[in-house]
Amino acid sequence: MARKNNDTPQNKIVNEILEQYNPTTVEDMQNALKDIFGPMFEAMLKGEMNNHLGYENNDHREKKTTNRRNGYTKKVLKTSNGSIPINVPRDREATFEPKLIPKRSKDVSGIQDKVLSMYAKGMSQRDIADTIEDIYGF
Structure with a gap:
């Protein structure tokens, strides 16, 4: 019987979480997930902004638009x-x-549950990103 590969991206993430947070209770693990989901949502929103503006952050080349980034709003x-504050x-x-x-929307538990279930199914980060693009169009 073949051994299951423990070097998957999911296992690397799990091992990093366990190493950095050393959770001993379910509450500890939930706090670790909260710390992870905030930056993940922020990174995804920055990607949407890059797509919206048509250029990456800190791109110093000439732009096709006069619209620019203008800081952040807390949510x-x-x-x-x-x-989770973002x-x-x-x-x-x-x-x-x-x-x-979306603007004026604050409940992301559905999105969070989908991402967690995709990880649980063994999907890679690339597969998850592709699935989110299929579902949400970005």
Whole structure:
């Protein structure tokens, strides 16, 4: 019988979480997940902003648009693990409409549960990103 490969991206993430947070209770693990989901949502929103503006952050080449990044707005998301504060990027012309977490929307427990279930099924980060793009269009 072949041994299961423990070098998967999911196992590496799990091992890093266990090493950094050393959770001993379910509450400890939930707090670790809260710490992870905030930056993950922020990174996804930054990716949406890059797509919206048509250029990456700190790209110093000539731009096709006059619209630029204009800081961040604080937002508190409701997840199945509790509240998570994040910074949502904004643009000068206020035309950025996030698809992942739409304006005036705060409950992301459905998205969070989908991402966790994809990890549990053994999907790689690339597979998860592709699935999110299929579902949400970005």
